[in-house]
Amino acid sequence: MKLTLKIWRQAGPQAEGGIRTYDVDEISEDMSFLEMLDVLNEQLINDDEEPIVFDHDCREGICGSCDLMINGEAHGPEVTTTCQLHMRSFRDGETITVEPWRAAAFPIIKDLMVDRSAFDRIIARGGFVSVNTGAAPDAHATPVPKESADRAFDVATCIGCGACVAACPNGSASLFLGAKITHLGELPQGQAERDTRVASMVAQHDHEGFGGCTNIGECTSACPKGIPLDVISQLNKDLRTAIRHGH
Amino acid sequence: MSNPALKTSDPSSPDDPQQHDDAAGYYVPGDPIADTKAPGGPVEDKWDTRQFEARIVNPANRRKVSVIMVGTGLAGGSAAATLGEAGYQVKTFCYQDSPRRAHSIAAQGGINAAKNYKGDGDSVHRLFYDTIKGGDYRSRETNVFRLAQVSTNIIDQCVAQGVPFAREYGGLLDNRSFGGVQVSRTFYARGQTGQQLLLGAYQALERQIGAGTVQQYSRHEMVELVVVDGRARGVIVRDMVTGELETHLADVVVLASGGYGNVFFLSTNAMGCNVTATWRAHRKGAYMANPCYTQIHPTCIPVSGAHQSKLTLMSESLRNDGRIWVPKDAKDADKDPREIAEDDRDYYLERIYPSFGNLVPRDIASRQAKNMCDEGRGVGPEVEGVRRGVYLDFSEAIGRLGRPAIESKYGNLFDMYARITGEDPYEVPMRIYPAVHYVMGGLWVDYDLQSTIPGLFVAGEANFSDHGANRLGASALMQGLADGYFVLPNTIRDYLADSPFEKIEESHPAVVEARESAEARINHFLSNKGTRSVDSYHRELGNIMWEYCGMERTEDGLKKAIDLIRTLKDDFWRNVKVLGTGDGVNQSLEKAGRVADFFELGELMCIDALNRRESCGGHFRGESQTEDGEALRHDDQYAYVAAWEWAGEGEKPVLHKEDLVYEAVKMAARSYK
Numbered sequence: 001m002k003l004t005l006k007i008w009r010q011a012g013p014q015a016e017g018g019i020r021t022y023d024v025d026e027i028s029e030d031m032s033f034l035e036m037l038d039v040l041n042e043q044l045i046n047d048d049e050e051p052i053v054f055d056h057d058c059r060e061g062i063c064g065s066c067d068l069m070i071n072g073e074a075h076g077p078e079v080t081t082t083c084q085l086h087m088r089s090f091r092d093g094e095t096i097t098v099e100p101w102r103a104a105a106f107p108i109i110k111d112l113m114v115d116r117s118a119f120d121r122i123i124a125r126g127g128f129v130s131v132n133t134g135a136a137p138d139a140h141a142t143p144v145p146k147e148s149a150d151r152a153f154d155v156a157t158c159i160g161c162g163a164c165v166a167a168c169p170n171g172s173a174s175l176f177l178g179a180k181i182t183h184l185g186e187l188p189q190g191q192a193e194r195d196t197r198v199a200s201m202v203a204q205h206d207h208e209g210f211g212g213c214t215n216i217g218e219c220t221s222a223c224p225k226g227i228p229l230d231v232i233s234q235l236n237k238d239l240r241t242a243i244r245h246g247h
Numbered sequence: 248m249s250n251p252a253l254k255t256s257d258p259s260s261p262d263d264p265q266q267h268d269d270a271a272g273y274y275v276p277g278d279p280i281a282d283t284k285a286p287g288g289p290v291e292d293k294w295d296t297r298q299f300e301a302r303i304v305n306p307a308n309r310r311k312v313s314v315i316m317v318g319t320g321l322a323g324g325s326a327a328a329t330l331g332e333a334g335y336q337v338k339t340f341c342y343q344d345s346p347r348r349a350h351s352i353a354a355q356g357g358i359n360a361a362k363n364y365k366g367d368g369d370s371v372h373r374l375f376y377d378t379i380k381g382g383d384y385r386s387r388e389t390n391v392f393r394l395a396q397v398s399t400n401i402i403d404q405c406v407a408q409g410v411p412f413a414r415e416y417g418g419l420l421d422n423r424s425f426g427g428v429q430v431s432r433t434f435y436a437r438g439q440t441g442q443q444l445l446l447g448a449y450q451a452l453e454r455q456i457g458a459g460t461v462q463q464y465s466r467h468e469m470v471e472l473v474v475v476d477g478r479a480r481g482v483i484v485r486d487m488v489t490g491e492l493e494t495h496l497a498d499v500v501v502l503a504s505g506g507y508g509n510v511f512f513l514s515t516n517a518m519g520c521n522v523t524a525t526w527r528a529h530r531k532g533a534y535m536a537n538p539c540y541t542q543i544h545p546t547c548i549p550v551s552g553a554h555q556s557k558l559t560l561m562s563e564s565l566r567n568d569g570r571i572w573v574p575k576d577a578k579d580a581d582k583d584p585r586e587i588a589e590d591d592r593d594y595y596l597e598r599i600y601p602s603f604g605n606l607v608p609r610d611i612a613s614r615q616a617k618n619m620c621d622e623g624r625g626v627g628p629e630v631e632g633v634r635r636g637v638y639l640d641f642s643e644a645i646g647r648l649g650r651p652a653i654e655s656k657y658g659n660l661f662d663m664y665a666r667i668t669g670e671d672p673y674e675v676p677m678r679i680y681p682a683v684h685y686v687m688g689g690l691w692v693d694y695d696l697q698s699t700i701p702g703l704f705v706a707g708e709a710n711f712s713d714h715g716a717n718r719l720g721a722s723a724l725m726q727g728l729a730d731g732y733f734v735l736p737n738t739i740r741d742y743l744a745d746s747p748f749e750k751i752e753e754s755h756p757a758v759v760e761a762r763e764s765a766e767a768r769i770n771h772f773l774s775n776k777g778t779r780s781v782d783s784y785h786r787e788l789g790n791i792m793w794e795y796c797g798m799e800r801t802e803d804g805l806k807k808a809i810d811l812i813r814t815l816k817d818d819f820w821r822n823v824k825v826l827g828t829g830d831g832v833n834q835s836l837e838k839a840g841r842v843a844d845f846f847e848l849g850e851l852m853c854i855d856a857l858n859r860r861e862s863c864g865g866h867f868r869g870e871s872q873t874e875d876g877e878a879l880r881h882d883d884q885y886a887y888v889a890a891w892e893w894a895g896e897g898e899k900p901v902l903h904k905e906d907l908v909y910e911a912v913k914m915a916a917r918s919y920k
Binding site for chain 2: 050117120136137144
């Protein structure tokens with residue numbers, strides 16, 4: 001395949017960025033999108049141009065590092081991570097536009113790389129069960145209904161990639177937040193801190209500059225792990241309960 | 248200072264059985280080495296004894312003690328969280344943008360624990376025995392017993408944190424079975440167990456960050472170790488965003504920086520996994536043990552073409568329900584597998600190993616897959632003239648259990664396979680082939696997980712201690728969390744009880760030296776103006792390693808590999824091309840530093856493999872096999888850990904041997920027939 005790539009280049013956080021156009025040839029449809037960028041980077045190095053910076057690591061769809069807007073869609077045309085997007089999803093001769101995540105709370109570091117540390121700071125404000133190492137009861141002491149465990153697992157599979165934020169016109173991280181609130185709220189272990197967790201995580205979310213949720217639903221349709229929209233209802237419900245309880 | 252772990256006896260006696268030492272001339276024999284920290288007494292009591300004997304730092308003094316943790320995956324994240332809870336001042340470093348992205352997240356299958364919840368006869372002793380045997384009697388008995396002991400606490404800890412393990416309808420935890428094992432002791436969270444365990448550790452870590460006991464530095468890479476008066480006292484790290492070199496000093500340094508499988512370029516490791524943290528420590532005096540011990544995982548998606556950047560693993564748990572086969576007749580290799588009659592299929596693992604069948608350990612499954620393909624009975628596309636794939640077939644299980652049952656157990660794995668290959672595994676059998684997955688070699692540590700540099704501790708995949716020559720499924724997660732939650736936090740306190748340590752200034756000559764050496768490397772790469780990209784060197788090095796130091800090794804091949812590596816390494820230093828500057832994000836520069844270390848490691852791996860003229864675990868020496876082609880171990884000659892000392896630039900490495908002593912189990916030939 002032959003492709004024309006229009007890629008966002010930006011030398012640093014304060015530098016002005018812009019789209020540059022590159023051509024690549026001999027792209028196989030079995031390559032992942034990131035392998036295609038590897039090929040382009042080798043070509044750029046040969047031409048004495050600095051390679052394009054992008055975030056990636058596991059390349060098997062689980063670490064959540066990759067964060068590209070492809071033709072205006074988070075991770076590209078398929079609902080998956082960019083590393084699991086294969087070139088068979090594109091046509092020979094196509095022009096593809098590649099940009100970094102677009103959200104005020106995810107500032108650009110360089111080229112296609114953004115800073116998502118706001119997610120860590122949200123988790124640090126309550127996205128956990130407080131239990132010190134070695135203080136745990138036997139794992140069978142508290143049975144967990146299979147339905148609850150399955151539901152908790154389904155939403156705990158969030159990879160923290162930020163596609164939900166990038167896809168949301170408001171730049172809200174409510175899907176990310178709702179997934180964690182729902183995961184821990186489904187389990188008996190997560191009950192003690194349920195109110196304080198949601199109150200302080202939401203406060204941090206707002207403090208980081210993420211927008212409010214207006215139930216548009218772009219987040220869930222862009223989520224590579226299929227986190228359902230109803231985690232946001234759960235988030236709102238938990239928040240109302242927490243406020244009623246005085247948080 | 249002198250190191251208590253080193254015995255001061257004579258060098259190897261002249262009657263040392265070196266008659267087959269193919270590596271003679273490539274290294275210098277050194278003094279034996281021994282673990283001096285495991286207490287005496289029966290193996291069952293050692294850990295309790297050590298925990299009691301290890302001195303304690305009183306809670307009021309802990310906040311005056313500082314700990315540096317490099318790597319925040321399962322081992323590093325859990326250790327940092329636990330040390331933070333205990334009240335120490337902890338700084339953590341990772342190269343990813345968040346600790347949640349450490350490569351532990353990609354582990355799929357599960358984590359072992361001797362809970363015996365199934366009542367099928369499991370016990371600490373059985374888990375211990377299986378692990379020793381699975382490691383082909385090349386791991387340290389004391390460490391492995393402790394691993395089995397604390398395994399049960401791990402599950403309790405993780406459940407309390409809210410890790411959503413699979414449950415049965417009664418609400419109790421479910422288990423499954425893994426290769427090399429005849430009981431159901433593997434706890435799992437569908438095909439994403441590593442992810443859920445890592446998120447548990449990450450959340451515990453973030454809790455401590457929120458509480459202010461841990462300071463986390465993301466996008467920071469360790470580029471040098473600071474050793475002052477023989478003790479590890481800090482690290483030089485590069486801020487990968489600003490490019491700045493920072494000095495961080497502390498009372499103790501822990502490396503939990505994972506494995507080095509990326510020396511092969513193509514592996515199941517994340518792209519950023521590297522050896523630099525441990526290799527820099529090796530060059531400062533930490534011995535590197537059993538570097539040639541690489542695990543080849545049997546169930547990966549086969550290579551599809553030349554531009555491939557990585558190999559993707561399909562969980563070994565698939566072998567519980569999938570049946571592995573190839574056509575009996577090579578002529579059927581390109582047929583649609585659904586059109587090959589049952590009688591024309593060779594379920595070779597079930598045929599050769601009837602009692603374990605498809606659940607034989609990883610090394611055996613891998614080697615037999617290679618044998619089938621070498622015989623010309625492989626399936627899938629031809630890559631360089633050979634079909635490198637075997638079928639992993641679920642049609643029988645789908646017929647027996649129904650498609651929904653298979654979907655609920657393995658759904659995400661099936662989806663992943665379909666996405667990568669463009670084939671539907673519910674309809675057509677998967678194709679799999681072995682790939683480099685995990686390394687059992689790593690920095691040498693004693694029972695306390697302390698390296699040969701006092702004050703430098705090593706946890707998880709970065710150390711060598713628990714897995715021997717092969718690793719059974721679901722045991723790496725167990726080791727990462729055992730080291731991180733339970734072992735290291737208990738053993739490190741004995742070292743820290745000597746605090747307060749002398750305060751070190753950044754102007755100390757050892758600090759300045761470490762910083763300057765890191766700067767010099769960076770400046771070399773930036774000013775080299777060569778013609779070849781870093782990746783092109785890495786790919787070529789990886790090909791050499793896979794070809795000659797991969798699944799099967801021979802004396803000739805390894806010697807050839809060493810020559811090839813040396814030539815390529817010289818060329819790399821003269822001709823590598825890194826564009827851009829050092830004062831910002833520069834991914835080529837990051838890779839150049841890592842690949843430089845992979846070259847030195849790769850050479851040592853080949854020397855280590857040359858020295859070990861025996862087949863054990865996943866390491867098959869062509870010169871050492873039984874009449875029917877099975878791996879042949881030589882316990883009389885090689886029942887040792889090879890601990891290599893860096894002797895200096897261009898010098899031959901020094902080999903220190905630690906004898907492996909088995910008191911609780913009897914060494915036996917491994918048979919899975």
